[in-house]
Amino acid sequence: MKREDPPVILDSKHLGLLLESLKKSGYLTVGPTVRDGAIVIDEIDKVTQLPVGLTDTQEGGTYRLQSRKDAAFFAYNVGPHSWKKFLFPPEQRLWTLKKNGTKFQFVDIADNTTRYAFIGVRACELQAMSIQDRVFQNGHFQDSHYMNVRKNIFVVAVNCTQAGGTCFCTSMGTGPEADTGYDLALTEVITGSLHYFVVRSQSRNGAKVLEALPHKPATAAQLKTANEMIAQAEHEMGRSLKTHNLKTLLYENYEHPHWEAVASRCLTCANCTMVCPTCFCSTVEDVTDLTGENAERWRKWDSCFSQEFSYVHGGSVRVSAKSRYRQWLTHKLGTWVEQFGTSGCVGCGRCITWCPVGIDITEEVRRVTNGK
Ligand code: SF4
Ligand code: SF4
Structure with a gap:
């Protein structure tokens, strides 16, 4: 049974403390950042490296960044990168051999021992990770390179409060709200002069990190606002797909x-x-x-x-x-x-x-x- 603690409120000005706390705990923090006109996923040290005040418009064969009127951190939809670049890298050395006399011998098995904190994982991406789990670690054959990285990640999910022009997670039953597979899940709310996150923790690790951050219990009104924003994303999907049969x-x-x-x-x-x-x-x-x-x-x-x-x-x-x-x-x-x-x-x-x-x-x- 998954653990689910009562939701709390984290003020947006404290988001940087979350990154600092994860870094102090030994995680390499990776998340969304802007490069070459797109929001990609890369190493980030501070919240100013997030795509603050930016969003994207997406259509078939089209991707453009645009400015927003607010300073939202996560008001965009998924970009060209996905988290598989860390779990299943585009290029990876599997092993090395060195000649010893007339024979070759193994000199190292190139395992990645980095502990990643994934910041800003969307609901569809959590599902994608669970699908790759079936491929790389839950089947008959297991990939030790994937499993070594996978077992150490800390996942900060972000619920979508807007849908992109090419999104259809609702059809696939994978979003827009993170359901399972995260340590912390954030819903970013900007209303009037207020800017905060509704935060849920779903693991012992998540609860521990959250405990050390300044937070307060979420009110019923704050939860209602967050839920309405997620529901809005659900209704504005740019695409749909009939999956029956x-x-x-x-x-x-x-x-x-x-x-x-x-x-x-x-x-x-x-x-x-x-x-x-x-x-x-x-x-x-x-x-x-x-x-x-x-x-x-x-x-x-x-x-x-x-x-x-x-x-x-x-x-x-x-x-x-x-x-x-x-x-x-x-x-x-x-x-x-x-x-x-x-x-x-x-x-x-x-x-x-x-x-x-x-x-x-x-x-x-x-x-x-x-x-x-
Ligand atoms: S992205 Fe895929 S579907 Fe589109 S042209 Fe390339 S191979 Fe074909
Ligand atoms: S829409 Fe489906 S097939 Fe296309 S990139 Fe996303 S998961 Fe892959």
Whole structure:
């Protein structure tokens, strides 16, 4: 049973104390910050590095930052990065070998022992992390690199009080309110001259960190305001997706002509899989230095959109863009359910926003299933 302490109020001027407290406890604090015109996730030391007073507008193939009239810290929707960059990094050394005489021997196993505090995790992203847990640690095969990082993270979730143009977490049952999988969950409220967070703790660690911060019990009126803001986000989702019977409908429409229509636009650039918080495909590369004395094995993100990804003896299984897009979408929404007992999509909308030609998973599903 999950622990749930009574919600409290943290004044916005004390948000910096939360970061300081986590850093003092040995965590590397990572959270949203602005870089290259987008809100990305990176190391942050102080609250001024958060996207203060900024929001974003998102549509198919479009992402723009905009100023707000207030000094909100978390009034944006998810950007191109997801937390998988820390749990399942884009490039990771798996092991190193050194020549000893005529043989090679292991010199180290490159484990990451960093304790991360994730600041600003959205509800859909908590679900994405739990989906990757099924892939990397809860199944028959376990990934020690993932598990080493995962077991030490401290999660500060943030409930969404506005939805983005490409969001559809409500359809997927994954948001906009954080339900489980966090240590602390914040709802940011700005009303008149008041700016505060309604904070819930869901773990012993979360309660301990919160206890050391200046806070007071939340009133019924403050909780009502926070809940209304979350409900508003729920009603303003930019996209929707019918999930009833979806797996079967996709299988039945395996040869639907719309797959070809999407393929005529798809650049097979793999952006959608890079930004997706649940995609987990990878490849490995072995490298040696010029002396031939040292060798390393690296794991790198790969994508079902690359032709090489499905290469088996004699050639690739999926040579056409049609077969690769169809593989990606039917895996996400169909075969993933058979493999891991859950959809592979959390409705974050990233693949729609960051597709250079605006291919939209919700629209393509509608067409392929004839709107059923
Ligand atoms: S669907 Fe869009 S993002 Fe994905 S591979 Fe095709 S063009 Fe790239
Ligand atoms: S498939 Fe698209 S909307 Fe679904 S989780 Fe991945 S990036 Fe987000």
